[in-house]
């Protein structure tokens with residue numbers, strides 16, 4: 001899978017989309033819309049193994065690795081959370097392990113979701129991001145193991 | 149009658165804005181806001197006379213000790229305990245229950261003994277007893293509740309047995325708002341000689357609690373939920389129990405005479421107050437109780453009943469809204485879910501409208517399991533809330549529904 005945009009370009013386009021709104025309600029409205037469009041996880045992966053701990057709502061995240069890139073599908077029982085996962089997936093899914101591990105997600109701050117990143121907030125943006133990076137690290141370790 | 153504008157002007161936080169909107173604070177079950185007089189009182193401790201309690205010949209220590217013991221007397225009067233010896237300061241409800249579970253367990257619990265709690269307890273009144281059960285090989289029994297949110301008293305009577313050593317129940321369910329008919333719990337237990345602990349964390353700030361007329365053996369609550377400071381709480385115990393129980397913490401002040409061969413303990417209540425206590429918190433709590441007495445506890449109660457009736461009616465009118473906890477006897481807490489909308493989504497949007505509610509399991513997971521849900525949205529009100537704020541919640545909920553449908 002070849003991605004059309006660089007990590008920076010996707011983030012900038014998200015910032016653009018959000019910049020039209022300064023009201024919180026409008027921002028949540030787009031999150032809700034994005035949540036509806038999330039690439040849905042196959043129901044058979046909505047099991048404990050793929051459940052992310054530390055969220056007030058449930059989040060399932062399923063990774064796939066083709067030797068080069070990691071793709072993610074996910075779901076959540078709360079729609080706003082689904083919108084947040086959708087954003088993370090839009091930015092990170094389909095990228096190389098290296099890119100995911102090193103990714104600096106500045107868009108979170110710029111669209112005003114920073115408060116959702118703080119560890120005391122229980123929506124688990126931080127846990128989702130950590131989990132995505134962990135998968136990438138695990139695949140990378142696996143990959144370098146095989147090539148030796 | 150309570151003059152609501154005057155009352156609200158006593159609470160600085162209530163005038164804050166969040167996200168540019170006026171704050172509607174409906175999370176009083178988690179913690180209450182503090183009136184200025186309490187803040188002033190705590191400040192005065194440190195600006196006017198601070199010294200360690202019971203530990204000096206000097207004037208500062210004397211004055212602090214006097215204010216601290218004065219606060220104990222205010223608590224005694226507030227819950228109508230018979231003696232000041234029966235009122236012990238702790239760090240809060242959780243601290244009190246852990247202390248009692250430990251000390252009572254040491255003294256009275258044998259393998260195979262039974263402890264009764266209810267299905268609607270806060271985790272603070274479940275986990276300490278589970279730890280005790282693990283330590284002593286005793287067994288936890290649970291009084292179930294029905295879907296309306298009332299305890300099943302027939303089942304309770306069946307659970308009482310010659311092996312029952314203590315019954316620990318809440319006065320009010322934090323998740324459902326149910327006021328538990330304590331007399332019907334205490335009477336049958338006492339007729340078998342079984343003592344009762346009442347978790348008053350959600351009860352003491354509403355209406356009247358008289359520990360003598362209830363005849364409960366232990367009564368515990370937290371200062372921060374009754375308009376006082378955080379980090380202070382109360383463990384009331386009848387003298388006959390407290391004098392029998394061993395202390396659960398050792399240290400300064402709780403001792404009478406210390407040698408390396410043998411230490412004898414101080415008299416009540418100091419036997420249970422090891423180390424430097426949160427005296428500023430205790431003095432602040434005393435002032436909070438004065439404040440409630442000045443407002444009038446009947447007046448507070450009446451106002452809260454009006455608010456509950458209005459909130460129940462307003463929220464019931466919202467299509468697809470289900471209220472969890474419909475007991476005929478409730479404090480002004482309304483726990484609810486919207487059809488097909490996650491409690492977390494509801495809470496996030498209400499937050500952005502300036503409305504503070506709690507979402508999740510409210511530290512009462514067995515209650516959620518009872519209904520087969522993951523959590524609820526809880527609006528917990530108190531006397532300083534208003535009808536207009538309830539309307540704002542109603543409108544906010546309607547906005548949530550329109551956003552998610």
Ligand SMILES: Cc1ncc(COP(=O)(O)O)c(C=O)c1O
Pocket residue numbers: 177178240241242243269270272273318320321322347349350370511
């Ligand atoms: C019924 C009940 N018991 C115990 C507690 C624990 O109180 P604290 O955290 O102040 O110790 C709470 C607080 O939420 C409660 O609602």
